[in-house]
Structure formats: structure tokens, C-alpha cells
Amino acid sequence: MTQRYDLVFIGLSLSSSWGNGHATTYRALLRGLKAEGKRVLFLERDVPWYAANRDLAVPDFCDLRLYDSVDELVSGHGETLFAARTVVVGSYVPEGRKVIDAVAAIGPTQLCFYDIDTPVTMDLLLRGEEDCLARRQVPLFDIYFSFAGGEVLERLEREFGAQRAVALYCSVDAERHAPAADPTPKxxxxxxxxxxxxxxxxxxxxxxxxxxxxxxxxxxxxxxxxxxxxxxxxxxxxxxxxxxxxxxxxxxxxxxxxxxxxxxxxxxxxxxxxxxxxxxxxxxxxxxxxxxxxxxxxxxxxxxxxxxxxxxxxxxxxxxxxxxxxxxxxxxxxxxxxxHTGQARARDLVAALAAPVMERRAAVAGARA
Structure with a gap:
């Protein structure tokens, strides 16, 4: 029987923090989602660099699965992606453009993008470099979550065609980052x-x-x-x-x-x-x-x-x-x-995901009235 998750993330890396800031961002957010009672699956491309430098092979706050190719992602996890309430594809996923097309074809209930590199991504799109995300794909997402806020959100909607751009800053795991009991600076x-x-x-x-x-x-x-x-x-x-x-x-x-x-x-x-x-x-x-x-x-x-x-x-x-x-x-x-804790950011994410659903329900109710 296919397991049903509240959210499925397809991201650069959760298992290894070596040479990337994505892992710590995802870890804080996903720990926060667990604290909010959400069941989460993280899908990560199994690549040699991260395989040799894994510092979190078995997370205790979500399920982690590795895949070797886009074809294996679809054949091995397609039913799970279809059954999930929300699928979130992250920035800098290997062969991201192909991954997005494949996941969109599966037709999850809610498809979102989480850009942890938004200014870099926009620059790449303007230069026509589309390995991780194609400009034509930006309007496919129900929500484009951006690690950058402010004027960037307006640009994503106006210039790149995002349906809805929402700031989702990185966050900190507050339980693992606290003041020293007896600070003695080195x-x-x-x-x-x-x-x-x-x-x-x-x-x-x-x-x-x-x-x-x-x-x-x-x-x-x-x-x-x-x-x-x-x-x-x-x-x-x-x-x-x-x-x-x-x-x-x-x-x-x-x-x-x-x-x-x-x-x-x-x-x-x-x-x-x-x-x-x-x-x-x-x-x-x-x-x-x-x-x-x-x-x-x-x-x-x-x-x-x-x-x-x-x-x-x-x-x-x-x-x-x-x-x-x-x-x-x-x-x-x-x-x-x-x-800016992981749990605060998880609440931000959950609230943003619920908003389109509530808007659709209000529209249906208005039409029936």
C-alpha cells in the first residue's frame, strides 16, 4: 500500500552538509514540520560527493530515500508523489528541469518550488541556463517559495510568471543553537x-x-x-x-x-x-x-x-x-x-499551503450561495 505523506520534498541534499547550505536549511524546516505533526518524505539524488560525506544518513524527523536517476524517481516513487498532499521541488536539484517535468506529469495535488538560491536562479534564467529550472516551468507551481523576500517576490510574479511567490526564509534549529552556559571565547x-x-x-x-x-x-x-x-x-x-x-x-x-x-x-x-x-x-x-x-x-x-x-x-x-x-x-x-526558528518557518509554510485551498473553498461556497 502506498504511504501517504503530508509533504514530499525533492531537494539537493538532506543527508550531507558538506559544501552546501541546503542541508541545514532543510533540517531545521523538516524538524519544525515534524513538531507541527506533519509526515514528510525527502527524496535526494544519490551522488558520489554527498555519498562520501554523509553526516545524517538516517534522520529522525522524516523519511529519507535516495534515487539514482529521474527514471528511478518516477518508477520508484511516482505513486507516493501522486498521493502526497504537497510536493516541493527544491533549487539546484540535479537534472532539476527533467525532475520538474516528470513530477508535473504525475499530477500531484499541490506542486511547489522552494528556491534556496533565488537571486542566483533568476540570474541563471535571464542568461538562459536552465539545467535546474526552466523559465517556462515557473508558472507550473502553485506556490514559488523563495529564500529571498522583498522586491524579489514581485519580480518572480511580474517578470517570471510565478502564480504566487511567497517568502520562506531559512531558519535555525533552536534546540541545537543556544547560548553557552559559561561563555569563554576562543x-x-x-x-x-x-x-x-x-x-x-x-x-x-x-x-x-x-x-x-x-x-x-x-x-x-x-x-x-x-x-x-x-x-x-x-x-x-x-x-x-x-x-x-x-x-x-x-x-x-x-x-x-x-x-x-x-x-x-x-x-x-x-x-x-x-x-x-x-x-x-x-x-x-x-x-x-x-x-x-x-x-x-x-x-x-x-x-x-x-x-x-x-x-x-x-x-x-x-x-x-x-x-x-x-x-x-x-x-x-x-x-x-x-x-526564525524551524518550527516558526514550518508554520509559515503550512499556512501558505493552506491559503489556496481556503480560497478555492470560499470561491465554491460563493458560487453555491
Whole structure:
């Protein structure tokens, strides 16, 4: 007998967080959905990179199944996809265009897209690069969930033809990210993120250069795929990979943490990183680059500190009082724990999915009246 799920996700990766931020985003959201009483299946393409670096092979908050090809996805899970109340295809799924066409042909009750890379996706579509999503497919989805909000949602509907674009920011697993009982910072400033060409100049300006100017302070950069030719100062420690279970301890060991945003996300605005929420939940004060919408999530100088150059970072590290630092951390944590946990985001998702159903019911009732 075919198992019936409330939601089926087809995403980049849930089982491995190595070199991608999708896994932590999905894990927080799906844990939240379980807490809300939803039964969830996650379907993931079995690829060598993630197979060799799995840190969550058997999740306790959803069912996880691997598939080898689009044909196997359809033959092995077609009945389940048809029976599910909602199917959500994620961004950057291997052969995503083919996956979307195949799932749409099955005809699930509600088909949605969850774009965890929205500004990048829009840029790819404008350039005609459609391996993961074709522009013609955008109107197929009942809801286009976007990790970026604000003006991006209007563009998705106006320019790309989305039926309904809804912000679904990333979120944090609040149970796994909490303040340290006895904080003893090991580093003055840290950064967690996979290497990216367009982020690296800001990392150079906002962490590496301050490290050169402050040789008596301690810095750390955690993340994979950094080139071997980067000239790291002696007081910058490197951690090649940091599994999600160690993120909280990492943030708890910093006086400040740095948030650096990819160029596409800065241009789009309203694109908070999951690292932003993780750090805030751990009561670690955040120094961030600026992008539109940031102060709507975390008010500047109240819940986040903005740095535009190395001098700003040096001033913060050397001149900000401990009381101001603690106030900023406390305010950010309160905001995140109220609005940006996995369970809060799960409620957002469930409410958005229910809205079209309620609208259809109201229309039917009106027609009968």
C-alpha cells in the first residue's frame, strides 16, 4: 500500500552538509514540520560527493530515500508523489528541469518550488541556463517559495510568471543553537561559510585585513573549498569542514561572528543566510556586510553591527563595550527565537499551503450561495 505523506520534498541534499547550505536549511524546516505533526518524505539524488560525506544518513524527523536517476524517481516513487498532499521541488536539484517535468506529469495535488538560491536562479534564467529550472516551468507551481523576500517576490510574479511567490526564509534549529552556559571565547572574530569567488573580497576586507591589523587577536575561518594560495595571517585559524552539530559550539566560542553575503544576494536584498540566524540564536554578536532588508530583520546597532570596511571591524573589535555587545546579542536572539526558528518557518509554510485551498473553498461556497 502506498504511504501517504503530508509533504514530499525533492531537494539537493538532506543527508550531507558538506559544501552546501541546503542541508541545514532543510533540517531545521523538516524538524519544525515534524513538531507541527506533519509526515514528510525527502527524496535526494544519490551522488558520489554527498555519498562520501554523509553526516545524517538516517534522520529522525522524516523519511529519507535516495534515487539514482529521474527514471528511478518516477518508477520508484511516482505513486507516493501522486498521493502526497504537497510536493516541493527544491533549487539546484540535479537534472532539476527533467525532475520538474516528470513530477508535473504525475499530477500531484499541490506542486511547489522552494528556491534556496533565488537571486542566483533568476540570474541563471535571464542568461538562459536552465539545467535546474526552466523559465517556462515557473508558472507550473502553485506556490514559488523563495529564500529571498522583498522586491524579489514581485519580480518572480511580474517578470517570471510565478502564480504566487511567497517568502520562506531559512531558519535555525533552536534546540541545537543556544547560548553557552559559561561563555569563554576562543576567537575574537570568526566566519563560517564555503568558499565563493564573489564573497572572498569581502572576507579579505572584513576578516583577513583586520587580522593583519590586530596581530594580538585571534580569528578563525571554517568552511571547505578554499584555494591553497590564500595568504592567511598567522592569527587566522582554518577549519576545513564543520558539521552542523558543531556549529553552535563554534559560534559560542567567538566574541563576534562575521556574516558575508554573496553578490547576487546583496543585489537582490532581503536574503538572510542561515548562518545569520544560527549565530543570533547562540547569542553571538553579528558583524555583517550591508544589504537591503537586513535592518528589517535585525535592526542596525540594536541587533546587528554593519561593517563596510576593515576599519569598521577594527573599531568594533577594539572599542565596543561589553555591555553594548551583550545587548546586541540578546536583542538578535530574541528576534530569531520568535520569528526564525524551524518550527516558526514550518508554520509559515503550512499556512501558505493552506491559503489556496481556503480560497478555492470560499470561491465554491460563493458560487453555491
Amino acid at each position: 576567537w575574537d572574530l570568526g566566519y563560517l561559510g564555503t568558499y565563493s569567488d564573489d564573497r572572498q573580497p569581502k572576507l579579505e576586507a572584513l576578516l583577513i585585513e583586520p587580522a593583519r591589523r590586530l596581530p594580538d587577536m585571534r580569528f578563525v575561518v571554517a568552511g571547505s573549498q578554499y584555494p591553497d594560495d590564500i595568504d592567511w595571517p598567522a592569527n587566522v585559524e582554518r577549519i576545513e569542514h564543520l558539521p552542523p552539530d558543531l556549529h553552535a559550539g563554534f559560534y559560542q566560542s567567538q566574541r563576534f561572528t562575521l556574516n558575508v553575503t554573496r553578490a547576487d544576494m546583496v543585489a537582490a536584498g532581503w536574503s538572510p543566510s542561515v548562518r545569520l540566524f544560527e549565530a543570533a540564536a547562540c547569542h553571538t554578536p553579528i558583524i555583517s556586510d550591508f544589504w537591503r532588508g537586513l535592518d528589517e530583520l535585525l535592526p542596525e546597532d540594536e541587533a546587528v553591527l554593519i561593517a563596510r570596511d576593515a576599519g569598521d571591524v577594527v573599531t568594533i573589535l577594539t572599542a565596543l563595550s561589553n555591555s553594548h555587545r551583550e545587548d546586541i546579542a540578546r536583542r538578535a536572539a530574541a528576534i530569531v527565537r520568535q520569528d
